[in-house]
Amino acid sequence: MSTDPSHPLAAWRRRQVLQRAGGGFGFLALQHLLRQSGLAAPSTNPMAPKPSHLPGKAKAVIWLFMNGGPSQVDTWDYKPELQKRDGQALPNFDPKTGFFPDAVGPLMKSPFAWAQHGQSGSWASSIFPHLAQQIDRMSFIHSMHTESNNHSPALFMMNTGVTRMGNPSAGSWVTYGLGSPSDDLPAFIVMSDPKDRGLPKGNASNWTSGFLPGIYQGTWLKPKGQPMENLLRPADLTPQHQRAQLDLMARLNHTNLANSGAEAELANRIASFELAYRMQTAAPDAFDLTKEPDSVRKLYGLDQPHCAHMAAQCLMARRLVERGTRFVQIYSGGMDNQLSWDGHSDIAGNHRGFAQETDQPFAALLADLAQRGLLDETLVICGGEFGRLPISQKADKPGRDHNPHAFTVWLAGGGITGGLHYGATDDVGHQAAVDKVSVRDFHATLLYALGLDHDRLIFPFQGLDQRLTGVEPASPIQKLFA
């Protein structure tokens, strides 16, 4: 938690505390109990905000995950040489690079038109007209590479730093390292495709807390129905009676607290019921997009059928971050080929469709965060789990197969200088060639933005000091930061 009093999250926190102080018998009774127990405040809350290692600007992260692996050479990595060599074979290409060794085609130019935008003159393909307007806020890493050519290992790599299943996700590491500014909203929230196209491959292991305590696991918002478990009180229990229940529990718990032998832990549990009681109001409030003015809803594209779902998720992400949620991850696209950015066939149709779903909401998110002064403190990440090959994958309408050797990720906000391009791929965009950035480097950069030193963010487990960046070397890309 920043100590800067002008921090919007700090201001919001102050309002919350003031409201809570008048929050009825339960909270006052709790204060009383805690004083009696000689405690100023619950001392064992694992979610309490913790200071960062370094003065990072970012307080929160919104990660827009282009699930399935978008093609760098059809989005942000302009390759004139690829246009020229369209139809030629790619020399020395290992057919096992992608997923379908039997469908290897020749080099294939991007089906989209390209243009330069903004002060920075950054190139963008024509499928992102709205983001092109925000391009000077965005900085690009063109030289990302990863270790697997298969979705779920690559998703695990991107989210947890290893291709195996079960290590903690970046969001869990961040909430473990920094705690949560909000105590009545989940610290780490994940939203998946709401159009019945499924979860990303690997499912919830993409936001698992692994060997970290389970409370650091991402809270997955159900795309349909009530987004969180147990947020609604039972139908046959009135608010008054639930309040009375809580007061009764505080009173009965109190009877046995003083001589319990575990005062702090038990007092903390009493406090957790009050938090839960407030969460019943706070969380639905954060999820309620009807409270946004029409102008904002329109900005995100909530009125546009082709992108309304992503607009809602992006707008909700902003509302959550504004209220103190530390880490939000939104997946674009679902599980199966073609139902995500996984354009094995018809790369043009596939990418055009998913760009239409995301372009306006993503651009609106950047503009809206900036307009509210939140962008400086919110790191926005956008990218997939790997890239796609510059050669075609043979099909009626050609697609592109997986490419672990090169992909582009863009970052904005959270101290990132806009309009930069870091690293580069080879002439045709097949492999990262200049200033290669490993997923470990990317994670180190993410942590760096938040003021966390990847080498010092450790958790002892199975005889090792575990890190998000593992045991191999990693370095943040400091050049991206102002």
Added chain:
Amino acid sequence: MRSAFFLALSGLAAAAELPPDHAAKMTQGLELFRQNIAPLLQTHCLDCHGGSHTKGDFDLATREGLLRGGADGPAIEPFRAAQSRLLQLVRHQAKPAMPSKKPILPEALAAQLAAWIDLGAPYDAPLAAGKSPPRDRSQVSPADRQWWAFQPLATAPPPSGAPHPVDAFLLADAASSHLTFNPPASPATLARRACLQLTGLPPSPEELQSLAQDSPSAPAYPALLDRWLQSPAYGERWARHWLDVARFAESSGFEHDYDRPHAYHYRDFVIRALNEDLPFDQFTRWQIAGDEFAPENPQAMMATGFLGAGVFPTQITANEVERTRYDAMDDMLGTTSSAFLGLTVGCARCHDHKFDPIPTQDYYRLLATFTSTVRSNIDLEIDPAAAAKAKADFAAETARLSAALASTAADRPSAFAAYLRDRSASPSPGWALLDNPQLTSQGGATFQPLDDGSWRASGPNAPSDVYTFTATTTQHPLTALKLEALSDDSAPAHGPGRAPNGNFALSRILVTAAALPGGPPRTIALLPPQVTHQQNADHLSGAAALDDNPASGWAVDQGGIGQNQAASFPFAEPLDFPNGTQLTVSLEFKVNTGHNLARPRLSVSCGPPPDLRAPVLPPAVAALRHRPNPLTPSEESLLFDWWKTTQPTWQEAQQKLARHLASKPAATSPVMVCAEGFPPIVMHSQGPPFLPETHLLKRGDPNQKQQVATPGFLQVLTRGDPAQWLWTPPPGSRSSGHRRSLANWISDVDHGAGPLLARVAVNRLWQHHFGRGLVATPGDFGKMGALPSHPALLDWLASELIRGGWKLKPLHRLLMTSAAYQQNSAPDPAKTAADPDNNLFLRQIPRRLEGEAVRDSMLAVSGLLDPTLYGPGTLSEDSRRRSIYFTLKRSQLLNSMLVLDAPEPLTSQSLRPTTTVAPQALLFLNSPQVRQWSRAFADRVAAAVGPATTDPDPFASRAYLLAFGRLPQPSEREAAAAFLAPRLAADPAERAAALTDFCQALLALNEFIYVN
């Protein structure tokens, strides 16, 4: 100077082909080192490689370290700069470029480095002050064996000073603190503690009453301990602890998280083994190699589910095949070593273990044990006695129902006589088979005619085929044709089609008819058919067999596989040839490859088309049905045999028999084992399920294979010749014997890892009874783990375990009858000051129950708990069985368990954290299940107290007794009265709601979920 030379030369012992002038060169190099190289290395290299870090396992603070190199291999070759990798990195001729993420060094500096290497790269002193050469961790030294956990068990007897040995050890260690145990907990508190710990359920009011009859001659507490240890709930409770350690779940994780529907047998094995007090060494051996120790014993086979309980990818690309296989073996080995030995061998996968004496070579030797170990589903007779009884019961019931069927129609001669007299109306007409049938296949299939008039196809199953059926009939007028697609055991998935999935797809049916004798054939127009099932209503429907499109036709997947199917095609106009009809029916199968019929049968109707499911009559019967009386006795008999099948009583009896026959108990059940020689469970992999050999891998990278690893054991836990544990399977065995050899070593108390196995096991018992293990890191007894707080006690308990034949129940009893266990949890300022973490175990500390025990306790108190043991689990939160029977599907872990800190079953977990966060409180406040159980709890209490009582006091008393095993104190009675009284006098609904609210509050109290 002399010492500098000694330092320099000692490192050369192993180097080959020293230049003849090496001594002079070294002297010269030493000067260069002092003046240029030492500052260079200190400025540009040391911080990451030997100073504050040792990246890439490369430490150049000493010459030995420099010569040894790092994880990527040697850094330099003395006297040969041109062959030295370090120089290539520094000159950015190879990767990773050094210094990392910094500008390239000026060539002048690189040249100095080169010159120094050419002079032998001597040092005068370590670059980091006081640093000694890094030791070679690939060899296990005598000092390594001195680590406490690798020692034989100490044999010290318990100290004097307390009658109970456990107390004597603890008090001896606490002597210097001048503190002693807390006073004993109250009998009710103690009973609740013991019962919750042993069974995961609160004691019943009846059990608590037995405390009142406590007497010196018949002490109540030990009797209760025995009772709970004998309860099946004990196994369910303690199996849950072990399943954390075994990272047990019932799905594969990764992309699709496929279910492992037969994996629950492992969970049942653990419960059963604990309840039967299977000796822990045998429990261990069976989990590693049950199939090699006792292949005839289904329990031993089920035990191997341990090895296979980890995650495994469902989709594996060609270049991931090796890595995923090494990952899978690493999971088996890592879990085995952590669960049984408390060692983290996984660290040695990429490099020699940094802290524990586990060289990489040892890791790969252990890993090679599992080279051909894979998951398989095999059929096992889980409970032979029960299976035999079920078989006998089934046969008896079959006989009874068959007799009933035989007698149903026979006892109705008058009805048959009436039918014989007038056969014009009833029973309803059936379908008639045709005369002189012939069936041919264009694709070369051959057909065997069966007694029921159907034809079994065999031989070639052509990609597309046309069956041509010719026959005659004298019946008329013909009104419809029925095509039956009968299921058959000879077909894939029992048919009715010959496609690999049992499907068929009839692209077109064509009927031509000619009047006999010798009329011209003409095509018969067919109407859209009635069908028993069709794959969809569109291009795979019955009607799709009438059009000319070869890509559409009648198919029956999506619910119709393995069953008899039929379609009846009404003729657009009746076909009335008085002298008989010659029919040709052509069946075309062109929709999909090999989707031909397995066992077709054709029949026709005359008169109004009968129901699709009406029986098919043999031609003889069909003819008899309309023949005028009198009939011969044999004809009557033939007709009777058919007639009786049309009678409702017969049909009912026949259906009963059919239903019974369909429910034939399987003699065996599929069980997931993890063994060798059975067909592996196959995923979507572009490679084989396992690799022929396990190699030693450089840096754990399958692309950097070194020599083949042969199975072996940890050097540091080996005394004597390893051959003593090797087991050679008898000729013809399906397995290698490697796992049994490993299990022999792990459980060998005298020369192998047995002492450590026993220490780790007793520590786990202690951990769950006292809140923290004597070794506070139960999964890590290595150097990164905690030291034992009471080593003599730990060793004595381990010895007791072994002495008692590795039985766990006596050990529980031993621990729980100590004064240490029975003391209360009251805080004591003197102890808080002297021993804040309670390392001396001089009080009990209240602990929250695990999620499973919380939920099970709520169910028990509500009276809704279903105590059914064993069997398949469920994913429904509404289940009323114990939580251990929740199916553990990795992508659908249940919120109620996760939120209360149940671990994700990914790696072996020995400790569960206890967190307190708002989502837990939401569970108690708002979960529909908790609300439902609270209602049941309230009803249970109301029933005991009396439905009309408006006095809150008896209600509160009963509820407290059930929930907490005690009566409420005055202040609690007061609070309950204030809450309940205003609403108890109201209408029944309000009263019930108030009681529910109250009971729910009790279930959410700290006291309910904390063990004092």
